[in-house]
Amino acid sequence: MRERAVIAIDGPAGVGKSTLARRIAAELGYVYIDTGAMYRAITLRILQGAIDYHDSAAIRALLDIVHISFDPEGKIFLDGMDVSDTLRSAEVNALVSQVASLPEVRERMQALQREIGKDGGAVLDGRDIGSAVFPDAEVKFYLDASIEERARRRLSDGKESVFVELEAIKNDLARRDTADKERAHSPLVQTKDAIYIDTSGMVIENVLEVMLRYISGRSVG
Numbered sequence: 494m495r496e497r498a499v500i501a502i503d504g505p506a507g508v509g510k511s512t513l514a515r516r517i518a519a520e521l522g523y524v525y526i527d528t529g530a531m532y533r534a535i536t537l538r539i540l541q542g543a544i545d546y547h548d549s550a551a552i553r554a555l556l557d558i559v560h561i562s563f564d565p566e567g568k569i570f571l572d573g574m575d576v577s578d579t580l581r582s583a584e585v586n587a588l589v590s591q592v593a594s595l596p597e598v599r600e601r602m603q604a605l606q607r608e609i610g611k612d613g614g615a616v617l618d619g620r621d622i623g624s625a626v627f628p629d630a631e632v633k634f635y636l637d638a639s640i641e642e643r644a645r646r647r648l649s650d651g652k653e654s655v656f657v658e659l660e661a662i663k664n665d666l667a668r669r670d671t672a673d674k675e676r677a678h679s680p681l682v683q684t685k686d687a688i689y690i691d692t693s694g695m696v697i698e699n700v701l702e703v704m705l706r707y708i709s710g711r712s713v714g
């Protein structure tokens with residue numbers, strides 16, 4: 494038994510998971526693990542090294558040497574370099590779901606996530622946390638929202654370049670959602686035991702309140 498809980502937050506792209514996960518972790522004094530950033534970091538490394546992601550020997554060799562870590566503020570380091578601000582480029586967006594569909598990449602990232610969260614006191618957000626990484630998580634959420642609303646939020650949250658248009662963001666989100674739901678290895682699914690919240694039309698503060706209420710109802714924290 495873990496003394497402190499694992500809180501799993503899954504859902505499609507741009508639904509507000511990372512903002513909410515960060516806020517919940519701060520509220521409970523837990524660590525926040527942004528698993529999407531880990532897949533983005535591997536993708537960035539593949540781009541930097543001009544590695545063919547279809548070449549599984551090259552990917553395995555890369556996974557043997559690459560080092561990904563977080564600092565207590567949630568900044569992510571790739572081989573010792575802070576890459577937090579470079580993970581959301583259009584190039585990474587374009588490739589990340591293909592890289593994240595590779596079984597060897599998923600297995601390595603999932604092992605790392607389990608290692609960081611094994612003692613509990615952790616909030617993880619991603620696609621497969623409640624279904625594959627921590628199926629025994631004490632609290633699981635599945636967040637959703639319409640694609641229009643997710644694209645609008647993405648445009649206004651400043652994570653995208655100012656030159657990207659709403660339609661392009663919508664296309665990127667839809668393309669990644671399909672890839673994430675259809676891949677063979679640990680796809681995005683809503684587990685039966687996850688609390689489903691449709692956040693369309695809700696402001697982040699309301700969603701946070703609802704989530705914190707569920708968490709305290711489970712006597713976790």
Ligand code: CDP
Pocket residue numbers: 505506507508511528529530532533589590591593594618619620621622669670673
């Ligand atoms: O922030 P956003 O929702 O756009 O994406 P993210 O959470 O940074 O994740 C980027 C990509 O990583 C996703 O589209 C998935 O392809 C992949 N991912 C995954 O496969 N499994 C996870 N647990 C987290 C992310």
